[in-house]
Amino acid sequence: xxxxxxxxxxxxxxxxxxxxxxxxxxxxxxxxxxxxxxxxxxxxxxxxxxxxxxxxxxxxxxxxxxxxxxxxxxxxxxxxxxxxxxxxxxxxxxxxxxxxxxxxxxxxxxxxxxxxxxxxxxxxxxxxxxxxxxxxxxxxxxxxxxxxxxxxxxxxxxxxxxxxxxxxxxxxxxxxxxxxxxxxxxxxxxxxxxxxxxxxxxxxxxxxxxxxxxxxxxxxxxxxxxxxxxxxxxxxxxxxxxxxxxxxxxxxxxxxxxxxxxxxxxxxxxxxxxxxxxxxxxxxxxxxxxxxxxxxxxxxxxxxxxxxxxxxxxxxxxxxxxxxxxxxxxxxxxxxxxxxxxxxxxxxxxxxxxxxxxxxxxxxxxxxxxxxxxxxxxxxxxxxxx
Numbered sequence: 443x444x445x446x447x448x449x450x451x452x453x454x455x456x457x458x459x460x461x462x463x464x465x466x467x468x469x470x471x472x473x474x475x476x477x478x479x480x481x482x483x484x485x486x487x488x489x490x491x492x493x494x495x496x497x498x499x500x501x502x503x504x505x506x507x508x509x510x511x512x513x514x515x516x517x518x519x520x521x522x523x524x525x526x527x528x529x530x531x532x533x534x535x536x537x538x539x540x541x542x543x544x545x546x547x548x549x550x551x552x553x554x555x556x557x558x559x560x561x562x563x564x565x566x567x568x569x570x571x572x573x574x575x576x577x578x579x580x581x582x583x584x585x586x587x588x589x590x591x592x593x594x595x596x597x598x599x600x601x602x603x604x605x606x607x608x609x610x611x612x613x614x615x616x617x618x619x620x621x622x623x624x625x626x627x628x629x630x631x632x633x634x635x636x637x638x639x640x641x642x643x644x645x646x647x648x649x650x651x652x653x654x655x656x657x658x659x660x661x662x663x664x665x666x667x668x669x670x671x672x673x674x675x676x677x678x679x680x681x682x683x684x685x686x687x688x689x690x691x692x693x694x695x696x697x698x699x700x701x702x703x704x705x706x707x708x709x710x711x712x713x714x715x716x717x718x719x720x721x722x723x724x725x726x727x728x729x730x731x732x733x734x735x736x737x738x739x740x741x742x743x744x745x746x747x748x749x750x751x752x753x754x755x756x757x758x759x760x761x762x763x764x765x766x767x768x769x770x771x772x773x774x775x776x777x778x779x780x781x782x783x784x785x786x787x788x789x790x791x792x793x794x795x796x797x798x799x800x801x802x803x804x805x806x807x808x809x810x811x812x813x814x815x816x817x818x819x820x821x822x823x824x825x826x827x828x
Contacts, residue, residue, distance in 0.1 A: 450629055451629065451630040451632070452627055452628070452629055452630070453627075453628050453630055454625055454626070454627055454628075455592055455596070455625060455626065455628045456483060456592070456622075456623060456624070456625050457589075457592045457595050457617060457621045457622040457623060457624055457625075457626075458480075458481065458482075458483035458484045458487070458525075458553070458617075458622050458623070459483060459487055460592045460593070460595040460596040460599070460628055461484050461525070461551060461595050461596070461599050461615070461617070461622075462483075462484050462487035462488050462491065463487075463596055463599075463628075463630070464595065464596040464597065464598070464599030464600045465488070465523050465549070465599050465603070466491060466492075466495070467596075467600055467631070467633065467636055467638075468521065468599065468600045468602075468603035468604070468636075468638060469521050469603070469638055469640070470488075470492075470497065470520075470521045470522065470523050470549075470603065471492070471495070471496065471497040471498065471515075471520040471521055471522075472492075472497060472498050472499075472511075472512065472515035472516075472520040472521070472522040472523070473485065473488040473489075473492060473497070473498075473499045473500070473512075473522070473523050473524065473525075474499075474500045474501075474502050474507075474508045474509075474511035474512050474515070474522070474524055475488075475501065475502065475505075475508045475524045475525050475526065476501060476502055476503070476504055476505050476508050476526070476530060477501070478505075478526055478527045478529070478530045479527065479555065479563040479564060480527060480553045480555055480563070480564065480619040480622045480623055481525040481526055481527050481530075481551060481552075481553035481617070481622065483622075483623075484523075484525040484551060484553075485499075485501070485525060488523070489501075497520075498515070498520075504533060505524075505526055505529075505530035505531075505533035505534050506533050506534070506536070506537060508524050508526070508530075508534070509524060509533075509534040509537035509538060509541075509550070510537050512524045512548045512550075513537060513540065513541050513544075513546050513548065516541075516546050516547055516548045517546060517666070517667050517675070518666055518667050518668060519666030519667070519668070519669070521547070521548075521603055521607070522547075522548045522549075523548070523549050523550075523551070524548070524549075524550055524551070525550075525551035525552075525553065526550070526551070526552060526553075527552065527553050527554065527555050527563075528552070528554060528555055528557045528558075528561065528567070528569065528570055528573075529557070529559070529560065529561075531550075531552045531570060531573060531577065532573075532577070534550060535573075535577040535578040536578065538550065538577065538578050538612055539578030539579065539580065539582065539677075540677050541611075541612045542578065542582045542583065542584065542611060542612055542700070543580075543582070543677060543679075543700075544675050544676075544677075544680075545610040545611060545654065545661075545662065545664070545700065546610070546612065547603075547606040547607050547610055547611065547612070547641055547664075548606060548612050548613075549599070549602045549603055549606055549612070549613050549614075549615060550612060550613070550614050550615070551599075551614075551615045551617060552570055552574065552614060552615070552616055552617065553617040553618065553619060553622040554566070554567045554568055554569060554570045554616065554617065554618045554619065555567055555618075555619050556569070556806070556808045557569055557570075562808040564619065565619060565808030565809070566618045566619035566620045566731060566781060566808065566809075566810055567618060567619070567781050567782065567806070567808070568616075568618055568729070568730055568732065568780050568781040568782050568785070568786075569781070569782045569785070569806070570616065571616070571758060571780075571782065571785040571786055572785045574586040574614045574616055574758065574759060575758075575759050581697060581701070582700070582701075583611065583700055583701045583703070583704040583705070583760070584611075584612075584614065584704075584759050584760075585602075585605050585606075585609070585611060585612075585613045585614070585704065585711060585757070585759060585760070586613070586614040586615075586616055586757075586758045586759040587601065587602055587613070587614070587615055587616065587713065587756060587757055587758065588615075588616040588617075588729040588730045588755065588756060588757075588758050589615070589617065589621060589730070589756070590621065590729065590730050590731060590732075590733040590734055590754065590756075591621065591626060591734070592621060592624060592625065592626035592628055593626065593627075593628050593629070594756070595615075595617065595621060596628055596630075598615060598713075598756070599615060600636060600637075600638070601713070602614075602615050603638075603639075604637065604638065604639040605711060607639050607640055607641045608639045608641075608661070609661055609703055609704060609707065609711075610641065610661050610662065610664055610703075611700075611703075611704070614759075616730065616758060617730075618730050618731050618781065620730075620731035620810055621730065621731050641663075641664045642657070642661065642662075642663040642664065643663055643664070643665065644663040644664075644665050644671065645663070648665075648670050648671045648672070651665060651671050651673065652682040652683055653665065653671075653673040653674075653675075653682070653683070653684050654680060654681070654682045654683070654684055654696070655682040656699060656703070659703070659707075660699055660702055660703035660706065661703050662682075679692075679693045679696060679697075680696070681696075704760055705760060708760050711757055711760060712757045712760070712762050712765070713756035713757045714753060714754060714755055714756055714757065714762060714765060715752075715753075715754040715756065716751070716752070716753055716754075717737060717740060717751055717752040717753075717754065718740055718744065718750070718751040718752065719751035719752070719753065719769070719772075719773075720751070721749055721751075722749050722750055722751030722772075722773055723749045723773055723774045723775070724743075724748065724749065724750045724751075724773060724774065724775045724776075724777065724820060724823070725750070725751050725752070725753055725769055725773045725775070725776045725777075726739060726740065726750065726751070726752045726753070726776075726777050726778075726779065726816065727752075727753045727755065727766070727769075727776055727777075727778045727786070727790055728752065728753075728754060728755070728778070728779055728780065729754065729755040729756070729758060729780070729786065730781075731781075731810060732779050732780055732781060732810070732811050733752070733754045733755075735779070735810065735811050735812055735813045735815075735816060736752050736754070736779060736813075736816060737752055737754070738813040739752075739813040739816040739817050739820070740752050742813055742814075742817050743817055743820055746817075748820060748821075748824070750820060751773075753765070753766070753769060755786070758786070761789050761793065762793075763792075763793040764793075766790055766793040766794060767793050767794065767795060767797070770793070770794035770795070770797040770798045770800075771797055771798075773798055774798055774799065774827075775798060775799045775800075775801065775823055775827075776790060776794065776798055776799070776800045776801070777801045777802075777803055777816070777819055777820060777823070778790050778800065778801070778802050778803065779803040779804075779805075779811050779815075779816050779819070780802075780803075780804060780811075781804070781805055781806065781810070781811060782804055782806060783802075783804045783806055784802045784804055787800065787802040787804075799823075801819070801823060803815070803816065803819045
């Protein structure tokens with residue numbers, strides 16, 4: 443018997459490199475995008491690696507066309523990825539809405555930078571959190587994940603594609619400049635150790651196929667164009683056949699269904715981590731690179747005898763209302779540090795329902811929030827309490 447341990451495959455990866463590696467491990471075969479700081483290295487890595495495995499890379503003329511190309515490739519059966527930053531994300535929104543409405547799987551990476559407009563191309567931000575939720579018009583569901591380490595970028599890229607394929611929906615991966623460009627040690631998983639989910643295929647003959655008729659889980663099987671299942675796709679509200687409709691009952695049923703397939707599976711989609719919250723009377727809620735600073739803050743606060751814990755949000759949308767509501771029952775104070783002027787803190791306030799004080803701490807100067815700043819905010823609130 444061979445008692446030798448399996449040799450670990452360790453790599454020193456930049457965050458954007460880890461995203462590309464995760465996409466390839468998830469089975470991505472198509473990338474369309476346009477260079478933009480701080481996400482460009484994702485495109486560069488996909489351009490280099492996709493042709494070697496029979497995939498396709500295409501640099502489009504702009505972000506609108508990039509999103510359209512990704513949608514087309516996914517409809518044709520390829521797992522598809524695009525990556526951008528804030529200004530490009532604005533341009534993607536119309537076609538992102540089309541993909542949500544037509545239940546087309548794909549992953550969109552937004553490596554956030556300071557804004558609005560051209561803003562701060564090389565500086566970090568978390569200013570696109572609400573754009574990720576409500577960037578396109580109308581009532582629509584969305585799944586958005588926010589990694590805080592390079593290793594999480596790799597694993598959450600795979601998870602994003604799994605959610606996308608499982609629930610037939612676009613998924614947004616919210617990086618920020620800090621973790622997009624930092625380098626950390628990553629243990630690369632073996633392909634056989636990775637769960638890879640592929641979209642459900644129809645089990646009926648083409649003449650019986652209804653492209654938007656859901657199974658019991660609320661998700662319709664998806665035939666690929668070119669496989670003998672011709673069907674209609676439109677940006678208009680549509681029937682199970684994919685044809686435009688004006689009947690109010692059908693429209694209501696359809697829009698509620700595409701929401702329900704996410705909300706009814708929220709326990710599967712929600713990812714978060716708790717750190718020293720068992721006895722905490724003050725909780726930090728953070729995400730992305732700020733969660734790294736928040737974790738260090740908890741250690742510093744504990745050294746000073748302050749009972750502080752951390753809830754690290756990884757799934758941002760759908761929002762973990764129930765988790766935060768329960769936390770608000772247990773603690774006296776929640777502080778939400780984030781690199782914006784208060785986006786997720788508003789959701790925390792709503793979910794807390796007034797059961798504890800919720801205090802924002804924002805920064806928008808292109809600098810990462812550091813642990814000493816957060817600790818100072820905790821101590822300031824301690825003085826107020828006295």
